[in-house]
Every structure is written in structure tokens, then in C-alpha cells.
Amino acid sequence: MQTITLKISEITIDDKQIFDRYLRLSDLRVSELNFTNFFMWRDYYKISYSVVNDFLCIMSVMESGVPFCFFPIGDYKRIDELKCTLYIMREHFAEMGWNFVMKRVSTQQLSILETLGLCFKSGEDRDNFDYLYSVGSLSTLAGKKLDGKRNHINKFKKLYSFEYEKITASNIPDCKDILEKWCIQRNYTESDSLIAERKANLDLLENYESLELEGAIIKVDGVPQAFTIGEQLSSDTVVIHIEKANAEIHGLYPLINQQFLANQWSHMEYVNREQDLGLEGLRKAKLSYNPASFVEKYTVELC
Known part of the structure; x- marks a missing residue:
């Protein structure tokens, strides 16, 4: 050759x-x-x-x-x-x-x-x-298998008021602030992977408009406390790139997940929420949302 x-x-x-x-x-x-x-x-x-x-x-x-x-x-x-x-x-x-x-x-x-x-x-x-979910399922949280997620959101709504905002250039600083607090809570400077994740997330935020992304912020009692960003991955699937929230606010993660899909992705069939990287806690959390299927992946070597 x-x-x-x-x-x-x-x-x-x-x-x-x-x-x-x-x-x-x-x-x-x-x-x-x-x-x-x-x-x-x-x-x-x-x-x-x-x-x-x-x-x-x-x-x-x-x-x-x-x-x-x-x-x-x-x-x-x-x-x-x-x-x-x-x-x-x-x-x-x-x-x-x-x-x-x-x-x-x-x-x-x-x-x-x-x-x-x-x-x-x-x-x-x-x-x-990758964990693949039905957008219809996660945007409504209907059905017995997702009772727990609905209950978390209902408890949140009893305790707090919230506002949903689309991400624009004007509230990117709020996203950076949420990200920084998330990283500090996890002592990111002691973890190479978290240092890398922080940089990757900042690179995305600083190029948000050029990357043509969709995102949302949740304000809790008037204070930005969570944000998420995704985009269309294929003809029928959206992928979530980032989802960061104040973990001390019970129900905030299920809320922003549900709200983002309901407000901005209801026209898509599936949502890809990426992999669990073999982390036991992350695997348990992703399975708890009742995935529709998996995007299986393989390592390949030619003979």
C-alpha cells in the first residue's frame, strides 16, 4: 500500500x-x-x-x-x-x-x-x-417507576419558589459561579479528573454561542443554583453535556432535568445522559431514572 x-x-x-x-x-x-x-x-x-x-x-x-x-x-x-x-x-x-x-x-x-x-x-x-431515556418519560415523570423523582420535585416545590431561564450571554457568569461552587464543594484541586472537568466546562461556557448550544438556569428563591446544557445529537436524540446544581437543595437535580426536557426538548424522542464511567454511585443514579436502552460501545483491534 x-x-x-x-x-x-x-x-x-x-x-x-x-x-x-x-x-x-x-x-x-x-x-x-x-x-x-x-x-x-x-x-x-x-x-x-x-x-x-x-x-x-x-x-x-x-x-x-x-x-x-x-x-x-x-x-x-x-x-x-x-x-x-x-x-x-x-x-x-x-x-x-x-x-x-x-x-x-x-x-x-x-x-x-x-x-x-x-x-x-x-x-x-x-x-x-450511554444511558438513553425517553424524553416523554423524563419530561413528565409519569408512571410508577418514577414516583420517587416526582416526590423529590414536589417536596422541592413546597419548600422553594423557582424561576426557569434560558441561558444567554447575559447569564453565563451565573453558570460559571454555580460551576465554581460545585467544584469547591468537591475539593476539585485535589482531583486531576475534577480539574479537567472544570476546565472542560469553562471552555464550553466561554464558547457557548459559537457551539450553538441550548441551556437553562434554575433560580431558587431568586438565586441561581443550577444550570444544564445540551444539544441535538442525532435526528431523534438530545445529549446533555453539563448538569450542575447545589446538591444541598433537595430535589434540584430532578427538577432541572425534568424542566429542561419539558421546556426545550419535547420535540425529541430520546435523551442521552452519557455514561457512568464505572462509578457505583453514578451508575445507581442513572439506573434510577429507568433508561429506555443503552448505547453500547466496544473497544476494537484489527488483527
């Missing part, structure tokens, strides 16, 4: 149009596969990208950890070009002295890989499964 030198670029805010064009072609429900996610986590995961055979190839080369790439993103009907792209990416990894590993590969992408006639092995990545 002829050696192809890849033009590898770091992500900047100006790349949104490029990413969006390819991501619309694939129409996947995977939480990572949107420009906002790649942009806000670009420094932590050391994200770079290259366009190969009109497929978007995204790589992560962290200082610690195994270099990996995402499954190429583009028009999956172009089977021959996709197969060639995978070979080129494998060759690039070999030239760098890395094992060719693809992570966060969805079930849909895995089935496409199976049609290419390539030898590969795959392993389930349960900690990174």
Missing part, C-alpha cells in the same frame, strides 16, 4: 463546521460523537483529527494511557473507501509505534466493520455505555 502522510490537526473552535458535516452523515446516538464533546475535552484527551478519503478520523494520544482512535466518521455506504481509511489509520499508528486500537465503537459501527471482511477482535466497554 502506498504510504500516505496524514495531515493531523488539533481542534479549534473554527473546526465546528467540518465536524458537523461528517457527524450529520453518520447520525449516531453516541454521546462522544459531537463537536462540543471533542472541543471541550480536547486538552485532557489530547484530541487531534485528520480527514482521510473524506472520512473524519479522530485520535486521542494522552501522555498516560493507550493512544486510540474513534471509528472513522462519514458516509458508511462508501465501503471501499472506509476499508482503505482503516488500513491507512492502522499504518499511521504502526509508524508511530502504537497498537491500532479503536474505542467507543458503537454497535452500529461494529456491524459496519463486520461487512468489510476484516479480521478484528472486540470487547464490551460497559463503563462507557
Whole structure:
């Protein structure tokens, strides 16, 4: 095979149009596969990208950890070009002295890989499964399984008054203040992951309008106490990027979750609330909202 030198670029805010064009072609429900996610986590995961055979190839080369790439993103009907792209990416990894590993590969992408006639092995990545919920269910909290969530919200409403506001440039400072208090409550300076999360969230807030996001703030008794931000992920699914609230106010998290979907996303069928990262408490919390299904993901290596 002829050696192809890849033009590898770091992500900047100006790349949104490029990413969006390819991501619309694939129409996947995977939480990572949107420009906002790649942009806000670009420094932590050391994200770079290259366009190969009109497929978007995204790589992560962290200082610690195994270099990996995402499954190429583009028009999956172009089977021959996709197969060639995978070979080129494998060759690039070999030239760098890395094992060719693809992570966060969805079930849909895995089935496409199976049609290419390539030898590969795959392993389930349960900690990174996305939780997919019915927007109708979480926006109304109807049904016995969500009794507890309704009760939390009803208790909140008895104790407090609240206002719901869409996020605009004028209240971004309120979001930053809520975020900072959330981080301080968790002693973020003692945790590398929380330091990275704080920076990713600030990068998103500082580029809120350029990223074309939707968000909301909840004021409790006149004071901003929670905010959430999301965007359309696929043709029928919204993804929630950030949800931060004062945990000392009982029922505030269920309230902002329900209000955001009811006010701004009722036209969508599903909401992707991302993964639990294998954290026991987070897994329990996400399961308590009665997910409709999971977006399964796999780690793949070509033979």
C-alpha cells in the first residue's frame, strides 16, 4: 500500500463546521460523537483529527494511557473507501509505534466493520455505555417507576419558589459561579479528573454561542443554583453535556432535568445522559431514572 502522510490537526473552535458535516452523515446516538464533546475535552484527551478519503478520523494520544482512535466518521455506504481509511489509520499508528486500537465503537459501527471482511477482535466497554431515556418519560415523570423523582420535585416545590431561564450571554457568569461552587464543594484541586472537568466546562461556557448550544438556569428563591446544557445529537436524540446544581437543595437535580426536557426538548424522542464511567454511585443514579436502552460501545483491534 502506498504510504500516505496524514495531515493531523488539533481542534479549534473554527473546526465546528467540518465536524458537523461528517457527524450529520453518520447520525449516531453516541454521546462522544459531537463537536462540543471533542472541543471541550480536547486538552485532557489530547484530541487531534485528520480527514482521510473524506472520512473524519479522530485520535486521542494522552501522555498516560493507550493512544486510540474513534471509528472513522462519514458516509458508511462508501465501503471501499472506509476499508482503505482503516488500513491507512492502522499504518499511521504502526509508524508511530502504537497498537491500532479503536474505542467507543458503537454497535452500529461494529456491524459496519463486520461487512468489510476484516479480521478484528472486540470487547464490551460497559463503563462507557450511554444511558438513553425517553424524553416523554423524563419530561413528565409519569408512571410508577418514577414516583420517587416526582416526590423529590414536589417536596422541592413546597419548600422553594423557582424561576426557569434560558441561558444567554447575559447569564453565563451565573453558570460559571454555580460551576465554581460545585467544584469547591468537591475539593476539585485535589482531583486531576475534577480539574479537567472544570476546565472542560469553562471552555464550553466561554464558547457557548459559537457551539450553538441550548441551556437553562434554575433560580431558587431568586438565586441561581443550577444550570444544564445540551444539544441535538442525532435526528431523534438530545445529549446533555453539563448538569450542575447545589446538591444541598433537595430535589434540584430532578427538577432541572425534568424542566429542561419539558421546556426545550419535547420535540425529541430520546435523551442521552452519557455514561457512568464505572462509578457505583453514578451508575445507581442513572439506573434510577429507568433508561429506555443503552448505547453500547466496544473497544476494537484489527488483527
